Amino acid sequence: MIAVENLTHKYGDRVALSGVSFEVRKGEVFGLLGPNGGGKSSLFRILSTMMVPTSGRATIAGIDVAKDPAKVRRQVGVVFQTQSLDKALTVEENLRAQGHLHGLSGAVLRERMEAAMERLGLFERKKDLVDTLSGGLRRRVEIAKALLHRPQVLLMDEASTGLDPAARRELSRHVETLRDKDGVTILLTSHILAEAERCDRLVLLHEGRIVAQGSPRELCARIGGDVVVLESAEAESLAAGIRERFGASAIVRDGQVRVEIANGHRFIAEAVEAFPGAVDSVGLHKPSLEDVFVRETGASIE
Amino acid sequence: MSSCAKRGHRLNSFILSAATLWQRELVRFWRQKSRVLSVVASPLIFWLLMGYGSNDLARYYSGTLVLTVMFSAIFSTISIIEDRREGFLLSMLVSPAPRTSLVLGKILGSATLGWIQGLLLLVFAPLAGVRIGLADFVPVIAAMFLISFTLTGLGFAIAWKMDSTAAFHGIMMLLLVPMWMVSGALFPMATAHGAVKALMWANPMTYSVSLLNYTLRLPNTGPGAAESLIVTVLFGIALLLLCGMIASQKATRSAA
Numbered sequence: 001m002i003a004v005e006n007l008t009h010k011y012g013d014r015v016a017l018s019g020v021s022f023e024v025r026k027g028e029v030f031g032l033l034g035p036n037g038g039g040k041s042s043l044f045r046i047l048s049t050m051m052v053p054t055s056g057r058a059t060i061a062g063i064d065v066a067k068d069p070a071k072v073r074r075q076v077g078v079v080f081q082t083q084s085l086d087k088a089l090t091v092e093e094n095l096r097a098q099g100h101l102h103g104l105s106g107a108v109l110r111e112r113m114e115a116a117m118e119r120l121g122l123f124e125r126k127k128d129l130v131d132t133l134s135g136g137l138r139r140r141v142e143i144a145k146a147l148l149h150r151p152q153v154l155l156m157d158e159a160s161t162g163l164d165p166a167a168r169r170e171l172s173r174h175v176e177t178l179r180d181k182d183g184v185t186i187l188l189t190s191h192i193l194a195e196a197e198r199c200d201r202l203v204l205l206h207e208g209r210i211v212a213q214g215s216p217r218e219l220c221a222r223i224g225g226d227v228v229v230l231e232s233a234e235a236e237s238l239a240a241g242i243r244e245r246f247g248a249s250a251i252v253r254d255g256q257v258r259v260e261i262a263n264g265h266r267f268i269a270e271a272v273e274a275f276p277g278a279v280d281s282v283g284l285h286k287p288s289l290e291d292v293f294v295r296e297t298g299a300s301i302e
Numbered sequence: 303m304s305s306c307a308k309r310g311h312r313l314n315s316f317i318l319s320a321a322t323l324w325q326r327e328l329v330r331f332w333r334q335k336s337r338v339l340s341v342v343a344s345p346l347i348f349w350l351l352m353g354y355g356s357n358d359l360a361r362y363y364s365g366t367l368v369l370t371v372m373f374s375a376i377f378s379t380i381s382i383i384e385d386r387r388e389g390f391l392l393s394m395l396v397s398p399a400p401r402t403s404l405v406l407g408k409i410l411g412s413a414t415l416g417w418i419q420g421l422l423l424l425v426f427a428p429l430a431g432v433r434i435g436l437a438d439f440v441p442v443i444a445a446m447f448l449i450s451f452t453l454t455g456l457g458f459a460i461a462w463k464m465d466s467t468a469a470f471h472g473i474m475m476l477l478l479v480p481m482w483m484v485s486g487a488l489f490p491m492a493t494a495h496g497a498v499k500a501l502m503w504a505n506p507m508t509y510s511v512s513l514l515n516y517t518l519r520l521p522n523t524g525p526g527a528a529e530s531l532i533v534t535v536l537f538g539i540a541l542l543l544l545c546g547m548i549a550s551q552k553a554t555r556s557a558a
Contacts, residue, residue: 048396052552069552073398082388088330097390100322101397101404103315145393 001026001153001185002047007056009042009208016042017053018208024187024201026152029179031202032189033289035301039208040189041081044157047187048078060153074102077146081158084142087131091122091141094130095148102149109148116144120174136167143174147184154178156188160195172198191301193289204293211296216289223287223295226264230257230271231281238278245274253294260287260295319399320407326390327378327411331418341377341419345369346426352488353430360521363430364514365487368507370423371416371450372482376474378412379457383467402546409454409545416450417443432518441517448534449510455541462548486511492523509533 002024009017017039024030032040045051046058049069058065061075085094095116099109117123120140130138139159146154156175160168172195178184190196196216203213212219232238235252242250248261261267264284272279293301331337349366353359385391394404421443427434434442456478464470484498485507491499502508502524512530515522525533 050395050553066552070398070400073396076396078393078396080392082392084388084390084392086326086330086390088333089326093326093329097322097326098393098397100318101394101399103311103318103398105318 001061002030002187003057003059004043004047005057007043007046007053007058009046009051009053015208017046019056020205020208020210022203022210022213024185026185027179027183028200029175029186029188029198031196031199032187032205033191033193033196033199033202033293033301034205035191035299038205040191040205041157042208043205044155044189048076048155048157049073074149075152077143077149077151077154079139079142079146079154079156079159081161083138085130085138085145088129090127090129091117091133092126094141095145098145099148104148112148112150116147119147119177120144134167135162136164136170139163139167139171140174147178152185154184154186156186158189158191160190160192165194168192168195193301196289202289204289204296206293206297206299212292219289219292220287223260223291225260225262225287226267227285227287227291228259228261228264228268228271229283229285230259230279231255232257232278233280234278238275241275241278242271246271249295251294251298253298253300258291258294260291316400316403319397319403320410323394323404323407324411324414327408327415331415337377338419338422341374342370342422345373346423349426360430360432361490362487363427363432364511364518364520365482365485367420367423367446367514368449368453368485368487368510369482371420371446372453372478374416374419375412375450375453375457376470376478378415378454379461380467380470382408382458382461383464383470387465401550405458405545405549406542409451409458409542412458413447413451413454416454417447420446420450427518430520432520434518438517438519442514445513445517445534448538449513452506452510452534452538452541455538455545458545459541459548462545481505481507484508486515486522486524490523506533506537509537 005021007017007020020039020043032043034040042051046053047060047065049065049072052066060072063071063075065072089097092113095113096109099105099112104112117126120143122137122140122144125133125137130141133141160171163171175186179186196202199216201213201215204211230238235255235257239250239252239257242248242257242259246261246267248259250257250259259267268282268284272282290301345366348369349359349362352362382391424434424442460473461470484501484505486502491502491508494502508524509530512522512524513534515524516527516530
């Protein structure tokens with residue numbers, strides 16, 4: 001549904017995207033995960049036809065976003081990171097104006113508005129000024145607005161910014177409903193792990209490059225086993241000792257030693273015994289996307 | 303679909319998007335009625351001070367109307383800068399509506415607001431000794447709309463590419479206010495120094511002030527009636543085309 005081939009974008013000398021390629025299948029929730037400044041926003045702007053890339057190609061439903069933006073805009077709904085609602089207008093008025101911009105009017109528009117408000121649970125608030133709505137509700141209005149023209153693809157840029165965890169989960173549920181009930185393909189950018197873990201597939205972006213791609217489960221499986229984090233006053237020498245003795249990958253980050261190893265619980269017992277006094281505290285967890293990101297880039301996402 | 307029906311559909315969506323933006327400006331304006339005061343009050347105060355100070359309210363009347371319309375145009379176009387960073391403009395930009403219809407809708411909407419606020423000042427016409435008869439009324443309000451349209455277009459052309467409202471304030475003080483000062487609003491062209499006189503001839507706003515002088519039957523030493531009308535109309539058309547072009551450009555940098 002979305003194909004990105006060798007996309008590169010430069011702002012003057014600064015390279016924002018460098019040879020990025022991936023494909024999004026019809027009807028999946030696809031995530032672009034990475035820290036701020038990793039290239040997500042540039043990619044988002046290109047896909048939403050707000051910006052023309054320096055080189056490479058991106059197509060949505062087979063249409064080139066740089067060559068035929070008007071046609072792409074008919075297929076795509078966009079939810080921005082910043083607000084794109086008119087606060088001085090009501091929910092209904094915002095939706096109606098958006099419908100008009102998409103050439104919808106009369107009974108068709110009314111019916112679409114009702115359906116979108118129903119889907120996003122906004123019906124009771126339709127006469128309210130957007131200014132009086134909570135952050136979570138405003139996001140839902142944004143989504144309702146983006147869906148009026150029945151796009152095949154929904155692009156969402158950091159849509160959960162500024163939402164509390166409950167509102168964020170609620171938003172994720174709405175997104176999944178769109179995928180399951182309406183067959184909408186959704187591409188979202190995020191720097192929030194909990195959100196990325198709910199995607200069907202995702203790419204990890206770092207410094208304008210893709211460092212890994214796959215489903216969250218596949219990505220985490222790359223680490224195989226567990227992640228053990230050890231606190232130590234002499235982290236460097238401890239890491240070196242672990243690498244030598246256990247043959248495991250052990251890196252130091254933020255003064256902690258991170259070890260990827262199978263049967264982490266057994267390793268902990270052995271390590272504490274092998275390096276008496278060197279370990280101040282120990283933690284063990286199943287690999288997360290954060291671990292994948294740290295492993296691929298040495299940097300952290302959030 | 304036949305090509306004729308297709309063209310009809312395209313025209314329909316052009317009008318629909320322009321109309322919805324126009325309507326949006328009016329609804330917003332109505333909900334923020336206090337904005338009127340800030341736009342109308344300061345030109346009114348300037349006028350009363352200058353007029354009573356020099357004992358000649360009539361001389362500054364047309365200029366005051368233009369200033370009111372200009373302030374309104376500035377307020378409206380500043381909102382473009384705010385709107386594109388965080389606001390409604392973003393969703394306009396990713397909609398399939400033709401950019402030219404968005405430009406037209408936005409300018410017509412803002413121009414209507416400037417026009418309404420300018421019309422409010424017509425209430426004070428008797429103070430300037432101006433009596434607007436029935437026959438004069440239509441030319442006066444038509445001229446006001448035309449002027450409001452051109453000034454909004456000018457503001458739009460400046461604001462569209464700007465990313466900060468601070469920069470717009472700079473341009474306003476360096477360009478728009480001086481333009482107004484040498485438009486015949488403050489002093490007549492006849493007695494102006496040579497260089498200033500040349501500036502006045504080249505200044506499109508001079509023709510706006512003259513146009514109002516004619517329609518209000520006030521004394522005028524600037525360009526003739528036909529000239530004033532033609533220049534103002536051409537200026538409006540040129541700005542509309544320019545805005546259409548500016549807004550249709552493809553961005554290669556971050557737009558928001």
